[in-house]
Amino acid sequence: MIRSGVMPDDHTYPFVLKGCSDFLQIHKGMEVHGVVFKFGFDRDVYVGNTLLMLYGNCGFFVDAIKVFDEMLERDVVSWNTVIGLCSVQGFYEESFRFFKEMVAVVPVIRPNLVTVVSVLPVCADSENMVMARIVHGYVLKVGLLGHLKVGNALVDVYGKCGSEKDSKKVFDEMEEISEVSWNAIITSFSFRGLYTDALDAFRSMIDAGMKPNSVTVSSMLPVLGELGLSKLGMEVHGFSLRTGIESDIFIANSLIDMYAKSGLSCAASIIFNKMGDRNIVSWNAMVANFAQNRHHFAAVELVRQMQAHGETPNNVTFTNVLPACARLGFLNVGKEIHARIIRVGYAFDLFVSNALTDMYSKCGHLSLARNVFSISVKDKVSYNILIIGYSQTTNSSESLNLFSEMRLSGMMPDIVSFIGIISACANLASIKQGKEIHGHLIRKLFHTHLFVANSLLDLYTKCGRIDLATKIFDRIQHKDVASWNTMILGYGMLGDLETAINLFEAMKEDGVEYDSVSFIAVLSACSHGGLIEKGNKYFKKMKDHNIEPTHMHYACMVDLLGRAGQLEEAADLIRGLSIKPDANIWGALLGACRIYGNVDLGHWAAEHLFELKPDHCGYYILLSNMYAEAERWDEAKRVRELMKSRGAKKNPGCSWVQIGDQVHAFLVGEKIESLDNGFWLAESD
DNA sequence: GCAGTCCAAG
Numbered sequence: 084m085i086r087s088g089v090m091p092d093d094h095t096y097p098f099v100l101k102g103c104s105d106f107l108q109i110h111k112g113m114e115v116h117g118v119v120f121k122f123g124f125d126r127d128v129y130v131g132n133t134l135l136m137l138y139g140n141c142g143f144f145v146d147a148i149k150v151f152d153e154m155l156e157r158d159v160v161s162w163n164t165v166i167g168l169c170s171v172q173g174f175y176e177e178s179f180r181f182f183k184e185m186v187a188v189v190p191v192i193r194p195n196l197v198t199v200v201s202v203l204p205v206c207a208d209s210e211n212m213v214m215a216r217i218v219h220g221y222v223l224k225v226g227l228l229g230h231l232k233v234g235n236a237l238v239d240v241y242g243k244c245g246s247e248k249d250s251k252k253v254f255d256e257m258e259e260i261s262e263v264s265w266n267a268i269i270t271s272f273s274f275r276g277l278y279t280d281a282l283d284a285f286r287s288m289i290d291a292g293m294k295p296n297s298v299t300v301s302s303m304l305p306v307l308g309e310l311g312l313s314k315l316g317m318e319v320h321g322f323s324l325r326t327g328i329e330s331d332i333f334i335a336n337s338l339i340d341m342y343a344k345s346g347l348s349c350a351a352s353i354i355f356n357k358m359g360d361r362n363i364v365s366w367n368a369m370v371a372n373f374a375q376n377r378h379h380f381a382a383v384e385l386v387r388q389m390q391a392h393g394e395t396p397n398n399v400t401f402t403n404v405l406p407a408c409a410r411l412g413f414l415n416v417g418k419e420i421h422a423r424i425i426r427v428g429y430a431f432d433l434f435v436s437n438a439l440t441d442m443y444s445k446c447g448h449l450s451l452a453r454n455v456f457s458i459s460v461k462d463k464v465s466y467n468i469l470i471i472g473y474s475q476t477t478n479s480s481e482s483l484n485l486f487s488e489m490r491l492s493g494m495m496p497d498i499v500s501f502i503g504i505i506s507a508c509a510n511l512a513s514i515k516q517g518k519e520i521h522g523h524l525i526r527k528l529f530h531t532h533l534f535v536a537n538s539l540l541d542l543y544t545k546c547g548r549i550d551l552a553t554k555i556f557d558r559i560q561h562k563d564v565a566s567w568n569t570m571i572l573g574y575g576m577l578g579d580l581e582t583a584i585n586l587f588e589a590m591k592e593d594g595v596e597y598d599s600v601s602f603i604a605v606l607s608a609c610s611h612g613g614l615i616e617k618g619n620k621y622f623k624k625m626k627d628h629n630i631e632p633t634h635m636h637y638a639c640m641v642d643l644l645g646r647a648g649q650l651e652e653a654a655d656l657i658r659g660l661s662i663k664p665d666a667n668i669w670g671a672l673l674g675a676c677r678i679y680g681n682v683d684l685g686h687w688a689a690e691h692l693f694e695l696k697p698d699h700c701g702y703y704i705l706l707s708n709m710y711a712e713a714e715r716w717d718e719a720k721r722v723r724e725l726m727k728s729r730g731a732k733k734n735p736g737c738s739w740v741q742i743g744d745q746v747h748a749f750l751v752g753e754k755i756e757s758l759d760n761g762f763w764l765a766e767s768d
Numbered sequence: 769g770c771a772g773t774c775c776a777a778g
């Protein structure tokens with residue numbers, strides 16, 4: 084053009100600049116900017132707007148703002164562009180400032196539809212309800228509400244700001260509704276955790292004759308997963324296959340999530356394996372699938388594999404894999420991950436730091452958990468993790484301290500916090516404090532919550548108030564397996580074995596499936612009552628319920644046989660085990676040998692216990708006492724010396740609370756030594 | 769220029 088002698092004018096430059104902007108040719112663009120400036124064309128509003136877009140698109144945000152500031156004339160496009168740029172950069176406050184300026188300072192230029200639908204998502208991202216209402220007010224004032232896109236954006240923004248009621252109100256008043264509107268209202272509900280409402284909206288959408296699209300499906304699948312409606316999920320899966328949207332990566336990812344949350348781990352794996360291309364979300368969903376469905380090792384392994392596939396773990400990956408480490412007790416893997424988290428800068432992510440706190444707590448390192456907690460941002464969940472963590476240690480009173488600290492820092496305790504402190508009171512056998520909390524719960528109407536009621540059962544049974552526990556138990560509408568188990572354990576502990584066994588039978592009639600703990604409860608009741616036949620019957624019954632006996636079940640059986648004096652049978656049971664016997668099993672045998680004075684078998688059991696728990700003084704004392712009773716003084720002395728040489732420390736004296744605690748812990752399957760040892764220990768010490 | 773997938777505590 085120039086070569087042919089025609090001079091470009093102010094109508095030419097916007098096109099040239101637009102070209103530079105679209106192809107991110109910043110250097111060419113700057114050259115043109117120079118020319119424009121030289122000829123004074125930059126005063127032209129169109130030229131100014133294209134310069135703004137050029138710098139904005141090429142990532143030169145500061146230069147873009149400079150252009151905007153220096154513009155002599157601005158139109159609505161200039162304002163909309165600068166608002167859009169701020170929004171892309173995440174400068175939410177600047178977006179709002181420009182919007183407000185536009186409304187107030189510039190009377191000729193009125194924000195239009197484009198402005199509104201640019202600003203509203205910014206309100207949504209920053210969850211700024213105040214700003215959303217300001218924009219909404221403006222929309223009403225200038226009559227923009229009739230526009231479908233404005234309505235949709237409002238429905239969305241209210242949902243993201245946490246007010247599904249406002250979403251619904253806008254939605255109901257909209258003149259025109261599209262699938263986008265339906266999708267927006269569905270996500271509003273699901274964002275607030277109102278999954279049933281989301282499902283209702285989805286059904287209404289179909290009733291209204293609107294066809295769900297891929298966005299609808301990818302928003303609905305997590306809802307179905309949360310509600311555990313895998314059947315409906317499968318139907319939606321079928322729908323996706325028929326309509327050909329199943330190859331959409333969002334859909335595939337949410338299918339993995341839906342199947343994972345419904346406990347259908349294999350179905351999730353099939354989707355994952357079939358996927359053509361995967362992104363980080365696909366891998367994360369799959370890690371979550373393994374972690375949530377108790378394939379903890381596979382979860383850890385998959386994080387390795389994803390890196391072999393060139394994917395870098397992010398904050399979500401870490402929050403997914405840490406619970407798996409916690410459950411496996413993989414402290415060292417957890418520490419490695421922690422180091423990695425610090426290196427890549429995710430340590431300040433709330434979810435990540437909470438997952439780390441929980442990992443350390445579950446691995447039994449409360450002091451490390453506390454370290455993470457103290458240097459991180461905290462929310463209710465952070466406190467709850469530690470409250471629950473300490474509640475299961477000998478330092479349960481720390482739970483109560485944290486509970487007060489949490490309230491002092493202005494956080495409202497929720498159901499989980501209460502479950503934690505009730506559990507702490509139960510471990511402290513602190514009935515007075517427990518009752519106070521119970522009263523508090525009633526005032527808050529939390530007491531009817533199943534998990535809360537179950538922890539109250541635990542409190543009262545541990546404190547020996549089975550009468551109060553029974554009162555609560557009878558009032559629970561839909562008792563779950565834990566409610567029944569706690570009561571069976573409670574009666575078993577009290578020695579009311581008949582009631583314990585009756586409850587076990589009643590549980591089945593109530594339609595509640597037995598779990599592993601139910602059998603521990605009933606077997607220990609049988610062993611305390613010397614009910615060998617019943618015990619054997621229940622032990623055999625486990626197979627019918629597809630429950631693999633664990634160490635604890637075998638320990639109960641050894642205890643059952645041993646207490647009844649069938650020491651050889653108990654020893655045979657141990658010899659025939661396909662798993663390596665643990666301290667509980669040997670401990671049960673040793674306890675029984677002590678009762679019947681069988682020194683040889685006792686010695687055999689103790690040898691294994693010394694190997695498994697060399698620092699534990701109780702076993703040495705027990706064996707030494709047995710030799711002493713058999714008047715085998717030399718051997719008694721030798722065991723005492725062995726104990727000294729290994730540095731095993733005597734436990735401080737046991738109060739009845741600690742004994743009760745050990746008894747209960749034994750019954751519910753904690754790895755604390757067997758019942759008798761607790762009593763003997765107290766006696767020997 | 770409006771709608772979408774993965775995340776911690778019981």
